[in-house]
Amino acid sequence: MNHYFSGFNTKEITLHADETVKENSAVVFADDNTVKAAAAGEIPCGICTKIRNGLASVVFTGHATVPFSGTAPTLGWQKLSANGNGGIKKDDNGKQWLVVYVNDADKTVDIIM
Numbered sequence: 774m775n776h777y778f779s780g781f782n783t784k785e786i787t788l789h790a791d792e793t794v795k796e797n798s799a800v801v802f803a804d805d806n807t808v809k810a811a812a813a814g815e816i817p818c819g820i821c822t823k824i825r826n827g828l829a830s831v832v833f834t835g836h837a838t839v840p841f842s843g844t845a846p847t848l849g850w851q852k853l854s855a856n857g858n859g860g861i862k863k864d865d866n867g868k869q870w871l872v873v874y875v876n877d878a879d880k881t882v883d884i885i886m
Contacts, residue, residue, distance in 0.1 A: 783835030785822065790829035794821050797839060798859030800831060813857030816868045819886070836873075838883050846872045846882050853884070 791803050793810035799817035803809035808829055811817045819833035840860035846853060854867035861867075861882070874883035 783832055785830050785832050785835075786819075788829050788831055790821065790824050790827060794824060794829050795859050796821060796824055797837075799839060799855040799861055800829065801855070810859060811855030811857070813855060813862075814864065814866070815855045817855050817861070832886065834886055836883060836885055838881050840880055841882050842880070845875050845877055845880075848872050848875065 789807040791807060791809045794800055794808055795810070798821050799811040800808040800821045801811045801815050801818050808818070808821065808831060819831040820837035820839050821829045821831050822837065823830040841862060842856040842858060842860055843862045846863050849872060850869050851872045852864055852867040853861045853870050854864035856862040871885040872882050873885055
């Protein structure tokens with residue numbers, strides 16, 4: 774049986790994206806109504822899921838799939854922060870998000886924010 778988390782309680786906003794933002798990456802605010810790629814150790818405001826015409830769709834509540842680096846987060850509530858390469862990493866100083874799926878082969882995790 775497959776599980777599908779996409780759409781669960783998802784809330785997205787559209788913001789301007791600076792040139793550092795990539796799809797499926799952790800972002801932080803750069804300026805009013807503008808996001809940038811999150812630096813290592815920063816707490817993301819959300820995950821950019823799409824970019825079109827300089828605008829980013831940012832999930833700030835709900836489900837997102839995002840790459841991870843370092844040790845794979847485990848299932849359950851985990852403290853996570855940005856890894857500086859668009860993804861996330863385990864971080865004792867990070868924000869708690871619910872990890873619901875870990876794909877070791879693709880180095881991605883599904884999180885509920």
